[in-house]
C-alpha cells in the first residue's frame with residue numbers, strides 16, 4: 001500500500017517536473033516536446049531520455065576525458081546533445097533520420113549555442129563512426145537495426161583501434177550486445193533506483 005502511494009506520488013512529481021521543464025524550454029526558445037508516431041509520420045516515437053536516466057548518466061559522465069567524443073544515435077530533437085555538452089566531451093554530435101526532428105534539433109542546438117552537428121541520415125547508411133568513442137542509445141531501434149549499428153561500430157574499431165563505450169538506456173537488445181562481444185561494465189545503481197526502477201529507467205554501460 002505504502003509502495004503504491006509512493007509510486008503514485010513519484011509519478012505526479014515527475015509529471016510536474018516534465019511540465020516545468022517544457023515551460024523553461026519555452027522561455028529559452030527551444031522545443032524538446034515529445035512526439036508520437038503521427039507526429040513524426042514514420043512509425044517511431046520521439047521520446048526524450050527519462051530524467052532518472054539522466055541522473056545515472058551524470059555519474060558515468062564524470063569519467064569523461066576531453067579527448068572523448070560522443071554520438072547520440074537517434075538524437076531526435078537533441079535534448080541529449082545539450083545534456084552531454086555539460087561534460088568535457090571534445091565532440092557531442094547526433095544522428096537522426098527524421099528530417100523534421102533533425103531540423104528542430106539543429107535549431108535547438110543553435111539557440112543553446114552548442115557546437116553539435118546533427119547528421120540527418122539513417123544509421124544504416126552512416127559512415128562517420130570512426131569519429132566517436134562513446135555511443136548513446138535510448139532504445140531507438142529494433143534488433144535488426146541495432147545489429148547493423150553494432151556491426152558498423154566493430155568495423156570502425158578494426159579500422160581505427162580504440163576503446164569504445166556504449167551507453168544504452170532501456171536496453172532491450174542487451175543480449176545482442178553481449179553476442180557482439182561487448183562487455184557489460186558493472187554500474188552501481190543506487191538502492192532507491194533498484195527499488196523504484198521501472199524497466200524504462202535501466203541504463204547499461206558496455207565497453208569493447
Ligand SMILES: C[S@@+](CC[C@H](N)C(=O)[O-])C[C@H]1O[C@@H](n2cnc3c(N)ncnc32)[C@H](O)[C@@H]1O
Nearest residue numbers: 046047048049074075076096097122123138140
Ligand atoms: C526514443 S527517441 C530518442 C531521442 C534521444 N536520443 C533522447 O534520448 O532524447 C529515438 C529516435 O531515434 C530515431 N531513429 C529511429 N530509427 C532511426 C534510424 N534508422 N536512423 C536514425 N534515427 C533513427 C527516431 O526518429 C527517434 O527520434
